[in-house]
Each structure stands twice: as structure tokens, then as C-alpha cells.
Amino acid sequence: MQTLTNPFNPITLQQSWPLPVKLRPIVTFGAGSIVGDAHYPAYKKGGFPIAGLFDPDQAKAGKIAGEWNVKAYASIAEAAAVENAIFDLATPPARHADVLRALPEGSFALIQKPMGSDLDEASEILRICRDRNITAAVNFQLRFAPMMLALKDAIAKGWLGEVIDFDAWLALDTPWSLWPFLADLPRVEIAMHSIHYIDLIRQILGNPLGVHAKTLGHPNHKVAQTRTSAILDYGDHVRCSLSINHDHKFGRKFQACEFRISGTEGAAYVKLGVNLDYPRGEPDELMIFPKGGSNWINVPLQGAWFPDAFVGRMANLQRFASGEDKELVSSVEDSWHTMALVEAAYQSSASPATPLARKPEV
Numbered sequence: 001m002q003t004l005t006n007p008f009n010p011i012t013l014q015q016s017w018p019l020p021v022k023l024r025p026i027v028t029f030g031a032g033s034i035v036g037d038a039h040y041p042a043y044k045k046g047g048f049p050i051a052g053l054f055d056p057d058q059a060k061a062g063k064i065a066g067e068w069n070v071k072a073y074a075s076i077a078e079a080a081a082v083e084n085a086i087f088d089l090a091t092p093p094a095r096h097a098d099v100l101r102a103l104p105e106g107s108f109a110l111i112q113k114p115m116g117s118d119l120d121e122a123s124e125i126l127r128i129c130r131d132r133n134i135t136a137a138v139n140f141q142l143r144f145a146p147m148m149l150a151l152k153d154a155i156a157k158g159w160l161g162e163v164i165d166f167d168a169w170l171a172l173d174t175p176w177s178l179w180p181f182l183a184d185l186p187r188v189e190i191a192m193h194s195i196h197y198i199d200l201i202r203q204i205l206g207n208p209l210g211v212h213a214k215t216l217g218h219p220n221h222k223v224a225q226t227r228t229s230a231i232l233d234y235g236d237h238v239r240c241s242l243s244i245n246h247d248h249k250f251g252r253k254f255q256a257c258e259f260r261i262s263g264t265e266g267a268a269y270v271k272l273g274v275n276l277d278y279p280r281g282e283p284d285e286l287m288i289f290p291k292g293g294s295n296w297i298n299v300p301l302q303g304a305w306f307p308d309a310f311v312g313r314m315a316n317l318q319r320f321a322s323g324e325d326k327e328l329v330s331s332v333e334d335s336w337h338t339m340a341l342v343e344a345a346y347q348s349s350a351s352p353a354t355p356l357a358r359k360p361e362v
Contacts, residue, residue, distance in 0.1 A: 002100070004158050008290035010299040015120065015178035016221060017312035022322035023049055024108070026314070027073075029099050030090035031055035031064050033178075034112070037279070039090060040068050042310030048143045056338065076102045083303075086110065086317060087203045092181070093117045100128045100136070103292040108217040109136040110204035110314065112343070113199075114191050115335050124246030129332050131208035137317050137328055138335035140199040145305040147270055147286040148200060154299075159290040164242040165329040168197045173245035174274055176223050182249030189215050189225035190345050194244055198345075199330070199338040201232065201240060204261075207337055208240070214353075218247045230345055252277070265291040274305050281306070 026048055028035055034052065043050055052071030055061035073079040078088070080102050087109040089099050094117050098253035105110060109129075115138045116122040129136045142148055153359040175191075182188050185332060190198070190213070217223060226247055234238040248255055259270040267289040273282035286299040294302075319325035 006293060007294060008159055008288065009296060010150075010288065010297055013299060015146040015150050015154040016308065017144055017149070017315045018319065018324075019046060019311075019323055020279065020318040020322055021056075023047070024084050024086045024318060024321060025051035025082060026086040026088050027051050027079050027085045028053035028090055029055070029076070029079065029293070030060075030112070030284035031057065032090060035065065035090050036064050039088065039311050040064070042307035043314060044068075045307055046311040046315060048314055051082050051085060052079065064068075067123050075108055079361040080104060086314070086321065088314075093121065093139060097121065097124050097128055100125060100132070100134060102136060103132070105132045105134070105182060107132075107134050108317060109134055110317055111136055111138050111332070113335075114195055115332065115339050117187070117191070117260060118260050119339050120233055122336055123285055126332050126336050134204065135321070135328065136332045137320075138330045138332060138338075139310075139313055140196060140330045140335065140338065141309040142196040142200050142305065143309075143315040143329060144316070145202055145284070146301050146303040146310040147272075147284045147299075147305070148309075149312070150269060150286055150299050150301070151163070151268055152204065154266075154268065154290070155263070157264050160261065160268060161265030161291055163261060163263045164238050165238045165260070165262035166238075168194075168199055168201075168242040169256055169258055169260070170246070170275070171246045171248040171254065171256045172246050172278075173249045173255065174226070174275070175278060176221065176226070178279070186224055186309070187245065187346060188223055189228050189246065190230075190342055192355070193246075194228055195338065195342055197242060198232075198341055202341065204225070205232075205234060205240060206237060208234050208341065211341060211344045211348055213348040215345065215349045220247065228345075232341075248293050261289075266293070269296070347353075 050070045054073040064070040082195045097241040102265050121356045155238040210233045215228040218256040228244040230242045256270045269287045271285035276282045287296045287298050320328040
């Protein structure tokens with residue numbers, strides 16, 4: 001933590017990741033909506049060259065290839081043969097391991113979150129990467145959103161003091177129908193959505209000692225889980241909780257998607273706008289009550305979670321591959337711990353709560 005000598009100036013906070021000088025072509029596996037809606041717009045904005053993509057559904061691959069003027073490969077082997085590529089796995093979690101096994105030894109890869117369907121698959125992915133010397137990161141891109149880079153910079157510079165409270169509060173009307181494949185998954189809310197928040201909390205607070213969690217569905221639909229309450233145990237000094245409800249279908253007025261972070265000497269408020277009125281979203285917000293200050297100060301944001309976080313995520317991997325960055329953020333070694341926390345949350349949810357004592361009989 002730095003010694004503070006000047007007044008808090010929000011425009012000095014980091015909001016973007018440096019772009020690489022040396023660029024590698026990107027080869028994508030998968031042709032789902034995330035590729036055309038997020039990956040490729042971000043790569044275009046960042047100036048990253050896209051070589052092409054492969055998907056077993058050749059019609060889907062051809063459609064995206066035509067829209068972005070890239071090649072649609074006929075097989076995994078053809079896609080994996082592109083030299084000096086960054087391999088971008090936009091595949092379902094259960095397919096990650098198969099694609100990684102097909103990549104050349106010594107490759108660089110970006111894996112769509114989650115890192116497998118469960119902790120066993122995450123451990124298998126970790127073993128494959130170790131055995132084949134594959135340098136891989138997981139696409140926990142929220143870490144690279146402008147609002148989160150600025151938040152973490154403010155924390156690192158001491159403007160909040162020591163962070164001792166972290167609250168994530170979501171009350172949304174999430175359009176699950178946009179992702180029909182989720183209807184058949186046994187794990188949804190934590191594994192596919194709140195994993196972003198859990199991962200970011202880990203980056204800020206470190207690994208918790210454990211977790212108390214309950215995740216459940218809703219009687220109005222068949223998605224496995226859409227509501228979660230969780231407490232991450234950081235001992236007797238730090239409090240961290242998540243309250244997540246994707247079924248608040250009662251108008252925008254009292255909906256929310258926000259983090260409230262309190263330190264010993266300052267605080268922060270974050271609004272994650274993309275989740276409100278998804279996919280159009282609303283602007284993100286970051287406000288800081290800095291150490292020594294007397295009021296909340298708005299941080300003018302230069303970008304949004306979508307697409308800028310995807311730019312930063314790829315930039316870090318490209319820079320690490322070229323030696324420009326010393327740290328690979330969200331490496332598979334680090335991301336395994338996020339998967340372990342997710343697994344613990346599901347185990348907690350399936351376990352009985354502490355029962356209440358029975359009233360003595362008369």
C-alpha cells in the first residue's frame with residue numbers, strides 16, 4: 001500500500017491494460033453467441049489479428065467467419081496447426097479438456113469460464129496444461145473491466161485502507177431464455193454467473209477459509225439455480241457476503257447489480273450495468289469515498305465490462321506470451337482455486353444447515 005501525499009484524483013486510476021507490441025494470431029474454438037457478441041468485437045477493438053475458428057457445427061462457424069472475414073477451419077487438427085497462435089477456447093466447459101489435448105505442446109491458450117463443469121474437470125484441465133506445457137488463462141474477464149481495474153488500483157494505493165467488508169447484491173430479471181443450453185445443466189447460477197464475482201473477490205481478498213452457501217431455483221421456471229446466498233469465511237476480521245436473485249421481475253425501480261466495498265478508511269460503490277436490462281445494459285459506475293475525504297467522488301469510466309474487459313484479458317495473455325508481462329492473470333494455476341471455491345459452495349448448499357434446538361417438552 002502506497003503512502004498518500006496528494007488529494008484523491010479519480011482520473012489517475014488505471015482503467016485499461018496495456019496492449020501488446022508483439023501480436024499473435026487468434027484461433028477460436030467454438031462459434032456460440034459469445035464469440036460474435038463479445039470476443040471478436042473486443043479483439044477488433046484491441047487490434048488483435050483473428051486467424052479463424054472451428055466449430056463442429058460448420059454452418060455456425062461459416063456464418064461467423066463470413067461476418068468477420070476470417071477462416072472457418074474444417075477440423076480441430078487444422079485449427080490447432082496454426083503456428084504461434086493464441087488458442088481461444090469459447091467451448092462448453094465439458095469440451096475444454098478435449099480441445100486442450102489437441103493443441104501443440106507449449107501452446108498459449110485462453111479458456112472460457114468456468115474451468116470445466118466441476119472441480120474434477122478443473123483438476124484434469126490443470127493436469128493437461130502441466131503435462132503438455134500449455135500456458136493457459138481462464139477468461140475471468142471481469143478482473144479487466146475498467147471499473148474493476150480502477151477499484152483495485154484505488155485499493156492498492158491505499159484510498160480505502162484495509163478492505164474489511166465486501167457485499168455483492170443482485171436483484172435482477174435475467175433473461176435465461178437467451179441461453180437455452182443452460183436448461184439442461186445441473187449447475188447454473190454459481191458455476192456460470194456468480195463465479196465472476198467469487199473470482200474477483202478472491203483477487204481482492206485472497207482465498208477464504210471456507211464458504212456457507214445456499215443456491216436454488218425458482219418455481220416459475222426450470223433453470224437449476226437462479227438464486228444464491230453465500231458468506232465467504234475470512235475469519236473474524238473480514239466480512240464478505242453475496243445475495244443474488246435473478247428472478248426479481250417487478251420492474252426496474254428496485255432492481256440492483258452492485259458491489260459495496262468498505263475499508264478501514266474509505267469505501268467504494270460499483271454498479272455493474274450490463275446485467276441491468278441485459279443485453280442492452282446500463283452504464284457501469286464506480287464511486288469512491290477516499291481516505292481523508294468528506295464525500296463520494298465519481299470515477300469517470302473510460303469503457304465498460306463489455307467489450308473492454310475482453311480486450312484487457314487477451315492483452316495480458318498476448319503480453320505474457322511475448323514476455324511483455326511478468327504475470328499471467330487468472331492462470332489455470334490460480335483459477336483452480338476459484339473452481340475449488342465454487343465446488344465448496346455447491347457442497348455447502350447440499351449439506352444440512354445447523355439445526356435449531358428443540359423446545360423442551362412441557
